[in-house]
Amino acid sequence: xxxxxxxxxxxxxxxxxxxxxxxxxxxxxxxxxxxxxxxxxxxxxxxxxxxxxxxxxxxxxxxxxxxxxxxxxxxxxxxxxxxxxxxxxxxxxxxxxxxxxxxxxxxxxxxxxxxxxxxxxxxxxxxxxxxxxxxxxxxxxxxxxxxxxxxxxxxxxxxx
Numbered sequence: 001x002x003x004x005x006x007x008x009x010x011x012x013x014x015x016x017x018x019x020x021x022x023x024x025x026x027x028x029x030x031x032x033x034x035x036x037x038x039x040x041x042x043x044x045x046x047x048x049x050x051x052x053x054x055x056x057x058x059x060x061x062x063x064x065x066x067x068x069x070x071x072x073x074x075x076x077x078x079x080x081x082x083x084x085x086x087x088x089x090x091x092x093x094x095x096x097x098x099x100x101x102x103x104x105x106x107x108x109x110x111x112x113x114x115x116x117x118x119x120x121x122x123x124x125x126x127x128x129x130x131x132x133x134x135x136x137x138x139x140x141x142x143x144x145x146x147x148x149x150x151x152x153x154x155x156x157x158x159x160x
Contacts, residue, residue: 023055024157025063028149034082035145037137042091042099045079045133047147048154063156064130075104075156076120077133082144086110089138092117094154096131104131116151122159131156 027048035047046061055066065073075094081087087110094104105121125131133154137143146152 021157021159023057023063023066023069024052024155025050025054025058026052026155027058027061027153029147029152031147031149034147036142037081037135037145039141039143040136040138042134042136044099045077045135045145045152045154047145048133048152051149052155061154062130062132065125065127067127069158070126070129071124072122072159073125073131073156074120074122074159075131076118077105077154078116078118078152079133079135080114080116080146080148080151081137082114082146083139084114085139087137087139087143089136090117091134091136092119093134093136094119094121094131095134096123096125096129098130098132099134 028051030047030049037043050058057064057066077094079092091108093106095101096104104123105119107117107119
């Protein structure tokens with residue numbers, strides 16, 4: 001079989017030279033505070049702190065594709081509500097272009113006793129596109145989204 005992607009060739013595979021998978025970013029829960037998420041409201045996740053940012057493209061809980069770095073990206077987002085009660089209508093989503101933008105990856109369902117939800121996906125991003133992590137919960141009241149870095153994190157990297 002032949003490989004047609006210009007960045008990944010049979011010769012590069014044989015020599016061990018492959019794309020660097022950058023830009024790459026990782027933001028972790030800030031470990032100091034949970035984020036209050038209001039009932040029935042799509043909310044941007046902001047209780048995360050930059051941990052890795054190869055191209056200086058992550059700021060204000062948002063990754064913006066640098067000039068000349070468009071391509072196919074793998075993105076992931078994990079979060080957990082700190083609640084022992086059953087939570088109906090949980091949604092974790094990565095969006096391109098803000099709260100009203102296009103969903104890139106989505107995880108939804110119900111939760112009981114501190115369940116985590118993970119959304120991941122592969123998408124095409126152009127220079128200047130930006131992605132952010134959002135959540136929604138329909139518990140009937142405010143809930144705390146964990147600030148722990150082992151439960152709440154958002155990241156991604158360029159594949160090609």
